[in-house]
Amino acid sequence: MRAARCEVHGTPDTIVIREVSDPVAGAGEVVVGVEAASVNFPDVLIAADRYQLSVPTPFTAGSEFAGRVLSVGADVGDLAPGDAVMGTALSGAFAERIAVPRSALSPVPAGLDMVHAAAFNVTYRTAYHAVTTFGALEPGNWVVVLGAAGGVGSAAVDIATRLGGRVIAAASTPERAEACRALGAVETIAYDSEDLKQRIKEITGTGAQVVIDPVGGAYSEQALRAIAWGGRFVCVGFAQGDIPRIPLNLVLLKGAIVRGFEIRTLASRLPAAVDKGRAEIECLVAQGMKPLVSEVYSLDEAPLALTRVAERRATGKIVIDISSR
Structure with a gap:
């Protein structure tokens, strides 16, 4: 072969x-x-x-x-x-x-x-559990997705929108960010040319309740600085290559929850969440998600x-x- x-x-x-x-x-x-x-x-x-x-x-x-x-x-x-x-x-x-x-x-x-x-399988299961199991999305929440035009990012935009989130798609260029509107993003940010922290605060007013970060690098801290009090920041990966060092005083002052998530070990650690996710993902696919x-x-x-x-x-x-x- x-x-x-x-x-x-x-x-x-x-x-x-x-x-x-x-x-x-x-x-x-x-x-x-x-x-x-x-x-x-x-x-x-x-x-x-x-x-x-x-x-x-x-x-x-x-x-x-x-x-x-x-x-x-x-x-x-x-x-x-x-x-x-x-x-x-x-x-x-x-x-x-x-x-x-x-x-x-x-x-x-x-x-x-x-x-x-x-x-x-990989991107949608990853995105689903990042948004729900770890991000604890509630309908109406502002959700910032970094690297929104990528595989996991675009899946997160799609799933968060279908589950009632108000998604801000953040990507490197205006063209890549704009492509996420077809998946349901209500706002976009081109973070290579716009101030990510400022734009998130302008759009949301009080900050985002959920941040999904498969990118890492310099934009992680900017997004965390724009999170709402008690918000959830989910670290999925480091596609940009640099692992950020997060000042813990930001976590303290904002009462934020920072969670890391890796799909490879999820089934052994949270089997009930995997079963629940499988059923809900199948329902979303039946409704046209792909x-x-x-x-x-x-x-x-x-x-x-x-x-x-x-x-x-x-x-x-x-x-x-x-x-x-």
């Missing part, structure tokens, strides 16, 4: 397309014929060996995919060849086939094709797709169509 391989840790342009052996399902595993795979920022970090977990080379890049079951191993009785599934793995998704534990898979929700299913997919590439173009995400030039999600040439 063909796969996008990381043979040495480095930048996306070091990824190469190789022929590798087909995977075989072991006990408790499923082999999926991958039809589409989405590109997430951690894929860039893993390739560069800058992620929280190190993956030794050589390996196949990619962490999120959708496709159909090809075969199942022993102890897997609830899936059969042909079933449409979506799933996640630390690596291996940018390939024609992948073997993963049964627990890594879930059915493709009705209403999503393979391209949108591949782009859905990811914003702005660019689709072939497997041969995987290095370019990763570069687009690394340079934060994508609006919404980038997907690799594994079947296209």
Whole structure:
């Protein structure tokens, strides 16, 4: 089978397309014929060996995919060849086939094709729990989403709007911020050219009740300074590359709650929240919710797709169509 391989840790342009052996399902595993795979920022970090977990080379890049079951191993009785599934793995998704534990898979929700299913699981589950489980969104709350034009950001705009939040989409440029209005944002801020703290206060009057931050860097503190008393600041990641140092006196003076959130460990730590979220997300999908997919590439173009995400030039999600040439 063909796969996008990381043979040495480095930048996306070091990824190469190789022929590798087909995977075989072991006990408790499923082999999926991958039809589409989405590109997430951690894929860039893993390739560069800058992620929280190190993956030794050589390996196949990619962490999120959708496709159909090809075969199942022993102890897997609830899936059969042909079933449409979506799933996640630390690596291996940018390939024609992948073997993963049964627990890594879930059915493709009705209403999503393979391209949108591949782009859905990580960003929408992350955004949902950032907004609700950790952000404690209440209808009418002002919600500031940093990096709002990115994958997690655009999903957070979508979900917060559908759950009754008044969303301020903050992105690097006016064009990227404006793209979020189609997802329901009521106001936008281009933070590379506007004063983020001042604009949040001008728009909200008293400050934002919720801030969702998948970006990090210098804008985190500005957003925290514009949070309302008792507001919730949810740290999701550091796409800008810099981990901010937050003055704790801001937290004290504002009575703010600062929470960190990482989707990888959520199921083991908060299983009830995961079950509740799964049911509510399925309801939202049935109502028409789906990811914003702005660019689709072939497997041969995987290095370019990763570069687009690394340079934060994508609006919404980038997907690799594994079947296209």
